[in-house]
Amino acid sequence: MDLFEYQGKQYFARYDIPVPSGEVANTVDEAVAAADKIGYPVVIKAQVQVGGRGKAGGIQIANNAAEARKHATNILGMNIKGHIVLRLWVESASDIAEEYYVSFTLDRSAKQYLGMISAKGGVEIEQVAKEDPAALHIIHIDPAGDFTPEAARAFVEAAHLNPKAVDSAIFLVEKLYNAFVEGDADPVEINPLILSKDGRVYALDAKVSLDDSAAFRHPEWAQFESAEAVDERERLAKEKGLQYIGLDGSVGIIANGAGLAMSTLDTVKQVGGSAANFLDIGGGANAEVVTNALTVINTDHNVKAILINIFGGITRGDEVARGIVEALQNVDLHAPLVIRIDGTNSTEGRAILKQYESDRLISATTMLEAAQKAVALAGASVGGN
């Protein structure tokens, strides 16, 4: 789960990482009230999960209530690279002396943790890495060992920050490492980490992604869930316990297994179509699961054809076919269906479907053939309807 900046700061605060004081606002009036309470000048920041919001005008300074009202009005509802601003974070303006960068993440190749720190913050770190690699200090940390206070000191000292910032930065980096490991986050990134003119070091931004697999040991994460902006189709799928990602094509996809689902999307694209979604119904394919999957896809009006791609392994092809037939009685589909069942007992499965075949229910033997048929149907109904 990716956190918004304000959630990231709330998360950091729990791990004793210093952040500026601030408040969340959902309306213009709330933003002005928050600004009055915090005291001017304040910064009003768009809460969207996309980079470049400063350049887009999504971050503004307000010196008084009138300015706060003007900026809040402009920023709320703003479209930043396809993300609509629904919420603001209002915080006390910082008197910045210097801007730094620090992060921890997993290095998947090395299978170790990666710590990065730089005295050049406030810009895209990829740019620093490319243009001035010496300014980015990188270390590996053994996940089976400890990040000792000595290691934290060496890490910070190698970045050549302002000497006034070093001790506070070491304190902060140790806390950030805790937020990363004990907090079950990946990555945790602060850009910029700032040294203020009055000598304080704190996180001016927060980029945090929480590991969903660890939610069972973090009941406190519940507070972050509700704020997630999700596609309506994704919300319904989540409610039904399905692995679903909404896309914008015209072929609805149902497959068993994440790899097969991904591969089905690719095959549809390869034959000239585009997928409306990714949907993995997992190992089994009983009537209830198929019903749920079809229900979610049926809410998507871009869908002109549906492709069910099942590989019968331990779930046999005839069981899958019976599940699909039963599901079809529960859902009134607005788009025609192409079904491909392969693997164990696929011949029996296809024989069951045979009795129900029509121009609305078509079967196919290979993935490629199924994709071709579904894409043809999706194309035909665009012209026909």
Place this chain on the structure above:
Amino acid sequence: MAIFADENSKVVVQGLTGSQGRFYGLRNRAYGTKVVAGTNPKKAGTDVEGIPVYATVAEAVEKEGANTAFIIVPAAGAADAILQAAEGGIPFIVCVTEHIPMHDQARVYNVLKEQYPGVRLLGPNCAGILSPGKCNIGFNPAEVSMPGHVGIVSRSGTLAYQSIYEMTQKGIGQSTAVGIGGDPVPGTSFIDCLQAFQADPETEAVVMIGEIGGTQEEEAADYIKAEMTKPVVAYIAGVTAPPGKKMGHAGAIVSGNRGTAQAKIEALRSAGARVALNPTQLGDLMVEALAAR
């Protein structure tokens, strides 16, 4: 021969008394796998359809000579289960459990590497391993397999089943099919499997099924180019996956320009592998690769 698991594998199932563990443990035994024990500290002394249950893996090793662990326990206890198997003296551990927190995976991987360098972990979140005619540990549908000389290695389970089936339909048997799993910190990598297949006299060619995310496939391509003499047929899923979206597997996520399907396909092609554009093509390309030797 086969790689990692064969007719000499004696399997202890950690989680045998759970519903999933029981289902797959018995299913694997019915195929002919030597399932010699299960573990559950609360049910020690009982049995599951004649398979004795012990409190610890160490006891299963001592009493039944177990040399392979099959871990099918809930995510919260999986990291401890892996370490228990290693401490108990098991050299080959297959963990199918999904949703193990990333930090647990990273810690366990490095503890094994440092303290138990002889231990191989397969997974987590993998489909298991099947050496047709010899041994099946995990979820693979052995019904669609046949013994033979093509090795298969895949991150995805269903795409492995699909490729086993594509081979069988062409009359091409398999030496071993290995699922390495789709998680961020896999115990066994593509390269580990390619090395083992290259060294296995019974394996004549390899099918490699990758997907978006990480750089494992690119690293495998470097290995293929430098070391492999056996032909490789590859397929990469996720060409159309949008950046930043997690496609089911935690590891399957494109971040920036890294981990894209296109980069992986190009790396494999330039390493001399034949790359299929969809799973249906895998069978034809393997026929071609075997004929061209």
